[in-house]
């Protein structure tokens with residue numbers, strides 16, 4: 001009597017054999033799915049996962065009797081997982097490359113749009129804009145209360161508020177900061193773009209601190225607490241405990257602040 005479920009009775013060889021793989025001259029042909037491989041090694045790798053899925057597919061097609069589903073052997077599972085891991089790694093690498101290409105393309109498209117914005121004539125060039133930031137006594141308080149980075153952010157905050165002239169633009173969910181460079185073109189900012197700005201602000205903070213120190217010299221000399229404070233402030237101004245990549249921190253903060 002013919003079987004009701006003919007597929008289930010079909011045997012799948014555990015190993016790729018001469019029956020499924022043909023000779024090297026015609027390539028190695030998978031009898032289960034029809035793919036052909038030039039190299040025997042690639043055919044063998046393919047066969048492990050193909051046989052696994054083929055077997056699973058035939059067994060689960062049987063809606064009348066789930067108990068017929070067999071459990072793969074440890075060796076079969078090991079081979080299968082090994083192949084899946086290799087495939088997974090290859091796919092991850094491919095996705096990373098594709099993402100990189102896509103980001104570059106998106107960045108180029110955004111730069112093209114920005115460079116054709118008629119409002120660009122109102123923008124101040126990045127270098128000039130940076131040179132306009134002046135550190136005040138109020139900004140120094142932010143360093144005393146927090147850190148040198150806090151002071152730098154506060155000093156930049158007021159300057160950032162006039163958006164029409166701002167030589168920087170960032171967009172939500174896009175990890176790029178664009179600056180309006182000295183050649184009047186928008187460019188993707190690197191951390192190095194902020195080296196000059198940070199150095200200039202650090203220098204200004206030191207100058208303002210020395211002024212503060214000079215003005216308060218008499219009071220400081222009379223109070224132990226103020227003497228301690230002075231040392232503490234000085235360490236902050238000199239960037240003590242100023243950990244992490246300050247350029248990257250500042251760039252990230254600017255992007256979050258100005259994101260459109």
Ligand SMILES: [Zn+2]
Pocket residue numbers: 030031032033034035046047050051
């Ligand atoms: Zn196959």
